[in-house]
Amino acid sequence: MTDHLTRAHQLLAEHPVVDGHNDLPWALRAQVRYDLDQRDISTDQSACLHTDLPRLRAGGVGAQFWSVFVRSDYAGDTAVSACLEQVDAVRQLAARYPDDLELAFTADDMEAVRGRGRIASLMGAEGGHSINNSLATLRALHLLGVRYMTLTHNDNVDWADSATDEPRHGGLTRFGEEVVREMNRCGMLVDLSHVAATTMRDALRVTTAPVVFSHSSARAVCDHPRNIPDDVLEQLPANGGVAMATFVPKFILPAAIEWTERADENMRAHGFHPLETTPAAMKVQHAFADSNPRPRATVATVADHLDHMREVAGIDHIGVGGDYDGTSFLPDGLEGVDGYPRLIAELLDRRWSEADLAKLTWHNAVRVLRDAEAVARADTRPASHATIDQLDQRDQVEP
Template sequence: MIWCVILLNVLSGFIICSADINKEKALRLMRETPLIDGHNDLPWQMRQLFNNELEKMDLNTLEKTHTNIPKIKAGRLSAQFWAAYVPCESQYKDAVMKTVEQIDVVHRLCHLYPNDLMFATSSDDILSAFKQNKTASLIGVEGGHSIDSSLGTLRMFYNLGVRYLTLTHSCNTPWADNWLVDTGKDTSENNGLSDFGKELIREMNRLGMLIDLAHVSEKVMNLVLELSIAPVIFSHSSAYEVCKSKRNVPDDVLKKVALKKGIVMVNFYNDYVTCQKTANLSNVADHFDHIKKVAGHEIIGFGGDYDGVSRVPEGLEDVSKYPDLVAELLRRGWTDTEVKAALGDNLLRVFREVEKVSMLTSCFSITKHCHYFIHYFSLLIFEVRDSMTAIKPYEVPIPYADVVNPCRTMYGYPPQDNAGSMISLGLHLLLLTLLLHGTILQLF
């Protein structure tokens, strides 16, 4: 019995020592390579808790969220894409205004906490913030409904610092289908992407804006992977084969992302980790392992979805816990190179590629046809965004019939585009007149 107790103590000490070694190694790797997370909804919490009145809270002491400055420091979070999110209920109403307010929140957070947060818009900015021991703060707009089917709005968002657009959230836009289509809870309205949606992909390539495929239908995933000349991202999605939620990425798509040299940033939401209400850190690591096995370590990243979900795994309760997940990957045999790739090297590579494009500028004047030709040369190392400045912005608006609603005016559209709607309105007025006329006659 005494020998059994001694043996158990020795084994326990060995396990603790091994865990400490992995944690220490994790922290060392995180000092050498920036941890970049693809999605955090802290700005939405600012809306929900304080109605965006940031003076009412202190990010150093805030305890109602997964994210605050001490937790950021403990988690070695070097760069964060903050989500500028507004609900689908705002579509066709005040989505653009509400989204601009969320973009403003990110700017103001960086202004209020300049010693800890640094506003960033490029891959170089991420590295600069890392050297200064600050968290690079980038913006991703979560949901295509936020641009109200306007490429002008998309371009202005870019000018305000937005560096990715999630094409849909949990509703269709007039030009793209969302993931609920694949569950049967929504119907396809665009056969994946409309013609306008395809032009939007080209415009995002031209701008140098990351295309985010989290929340889209599988058909949209495949269409965009064919259309885009730049790598794409899944800012907060996991592996479908590990948890069969339609918010996750199927194996065949993972392989296409690898061919496109894109990235899938693993989500920590329990429902997408285990497809159950409960999950743990090890379950999240299973997604990392699966993606690596299917498509290689070069496409993996972190996309915690903190402050945007109601349930997170045991062991990953908030943003301070990233080092524990990194230590788990090391325990599972991940090499330093593989860990550094997942931490930030993969995202930095993708970001740089999105800031690049082929040197075939001579055919840029034939935008649509050349786009497909350039696709086959998109792996060439030339500045994409900067080279594409020769291409003029796409200016044809979405057809009015695709977006007509009581909150939208028709200014700018030629009369023929409105003919159908005007005829329809005329018929409705005629029927109403006849109905009223009949009612009046009955009174007499």
């Protein structure tokens, strides 16, 4: 494994990781209200964050989709404003650390920023509630640099079902289909992490551009609704999309599902949202873990998912999206963004070729964005001004 770790570092120097999803902006909001003096990520922040610049460099990360996430219990204009504040946070990070981070908006930008020795910084909006049922707001996010939108987060939106809510629409509504078409027209990747399997299938039926799963693993390996069923993975070669395996233990290790449900209930009982990662919230989480030893995922657990996803979808349609700073616990060996070389070493030990690993880490993610851009350039339709009232005729079931 020592030799494989050395080879992993060498490979990542040439073909760095494009990570599909990192929640550092939300962690900075929750912990210090974006006061970057209090959380100077140019130094080791391992006591309170999964992510900082030294560990991004050590992990071989060459491009990062920063999640401009807002919780799905935010609604309406509140959600839109919070998303814009998240966009501003990413821009502030790039301005503060120009030797390490540089904003990227296209696949060519990703390559150019990497060539300058910096980490290409892209943005993905996590949850369609952030557009407040407005295609104009969707377009505005794209103009600000957001390059994917996850159609839902943990709760349904008015036009799409989430994987972790009670079904309300049976997938996408007519307006939801129009959202997908408008994303295609703009060149914004349709992200199908978090959505119900019915929504995945509807989106794949409607889209004319490749889709992405920014942080989802294989449902056949861990039967959690946040993961991707095999019949959907099988559609990715025809679509051209990429599924990026996540590291969240409850999504990759069956034994962790029930434990996490109990940990979430404990958080609520102490007055915290289960996703909260403030020091006070983490103290509660770790106290629960001390009293209730948690099942431990490992690097090998993630590799099992990638083995399966490669077998079903093919090597051209997989990537990685760790969900760092968006979860309380991580697999052993992948506790921070510096863990990627250990994952690559594990895959080398499983006889993955260096050519295949280069696709996993860099080439697939760059290609999927480039292909979405090509679809947008060829699309001559005018901007859509459809509204949810027009298309869904107020026939939705009230939540």
